[in-house]
Amino acid sequence: MTTTRFAPSPTGYIHIGNVRSAIYPYLIAKQKNGTFILRIEDTDRARYVDGATNLILETLTWLGLAWNEGIIVGGKHGPYYQSERKEIYHKWAKKLIESGRAYLDTTSSEQINGYRKADNVKKVPYLYRNHRPKEADLSPEEILKLWHEGIPLRFKSEPKNYEWHDEVMGDLKTGPEVLDDIILIKADGLPTYNFAHIIDDYEMNVTHIVRGVEYLSSMPNYLAIYEALEINHPKFVSLPHVLAPQGNKKLSKRDGAKSVIDYKDDGVLPEAMLNYLACLGWNDGTEREIYSKEELLKSFSIDRIQNSSARFDETKLLWQNGQWLRKIFDEQGAGALYDRTISSDSASLKSHDSNPDRDNLVNFWPESAKNYPEEYQKSVLSIIYDRLKVLSDLREMTTYFFEDPEINVDMIIDNRFLKKLSEDELEDLLKQTVEKLSDLENWNEDTLQSALNSLLEETGKKPAELFSLIRIALSYAPFSPALNLTMAVLGKERSLARLNQAITALNN
């Protein structure tokens, strides 16, 4: 029976750099019909952040990583908050005291700092075990009698070599110099991570510990504890770091690593996020790029996890998102996408009416859209879905077409087709357009199309240049339905007014 766990501490949000230690254990457990546990490691009361647990729940739920044992859902190995498991840790700690492998740390922090400095000056590595107090030699009975809250309990290490196997990193080994007397139970009576996770994983029958490589250097100390406790250790799966887009640093909150859940508000689909993250540092050896959760469950294997770190690339994430957007739109219709939008923010979109026609996104247009013919609305709908890269753009895009746009000359100047042209030239082209269109007597799609065509001939510009200019001047949108349709819908007066506005804006 495969059992894995995700064991975050509630000290903040889950960011891109550490969410793979939830995704991979989920896949490992679920593909074998095993158990995926969610345990909260809240033994550090100082760093506890209110609401962090909810953020974790929200993130996992959004990604579709359902745990079948843990907080909220319960299970036979609870409680799943470490802060509620104190007695269990103390029971195991006593076992270590009784076997002579744990002792009371009576050293003050000032003393410890002194040792550290002295060792530094002597250029020898600081190890606590070189400075054990005489109380370390007390008999188990005496230690048990003296132990009370306020005194930390330390592991009594024995220097030796360790060799072990990591499912990702392979065979590893270290020398005796890395072993030290680490704290098992802190002065406040709660265990350290180092001790607590070993006990919990054992009691919860965890078969694979999936965690970041930063724990690798602590491995010998953990192995020593397993040994002293006379219990078998799970398999170790160490995940390489995710690097920040720039530099060579591990992605971390300090460097502005974004919360995974923030991407939800940005309009990234959970399918795309899961797909991208799972494939960052893992692949099945084929050239496949798109995986649903079900497909990941089928293809995933631990031995194909990369052992070098990977850089987070938002561009590729957005590409993935575009793929998924289109996939879901094609397979499930606009309503399915809309449901995902409304769950985050529906500021400028009409709120969910009772019994809406889910398959017709037009129902969710802002009020102002009603002033436009249905044909135009539908055209806008298809044009938007063809171009959508990020779901939240939907909100902004509706304003391009249905609200009065805000003038932004930079959009013209920075346009990839227009930046080759001078501002005078742009202004000239717009003036010619206004002149041509002013003469138009019948203002409809057909007459507009022929007017645009002859304008193209007269100016000798490339279609992409002339039409991009007119499009932006008209709608301030980077794309739009066909120009003739747009102008027909806007009407002569409004179209010309917007073009003239753009001319004025260019002048300033």
Place this chain on the structure above:
RNA sequence: GGCUCCUUCGUCUAGUGGUCCAGGACGUCUGGUUCUCAUCCAGAAAAUCGCGGGUUCGACUCCCGCAGGAGUCACCA
């Protein structure tokens, strides 16, 4: 500094001794298609496989050394 890990196109990666003068994807550039913009399609540029030795008929692939990068040395996880 000690210890440990890592090192193939800008980025994610394929590659387990010959089929690799290194393949795919993102991004970039060019062209085509669709009503002009997104998509889609085609093509191009892009890695002396970190460096130096060795083993071998033959190495990106095995061994050794070096360099660079990262992680870790808490009563944090």
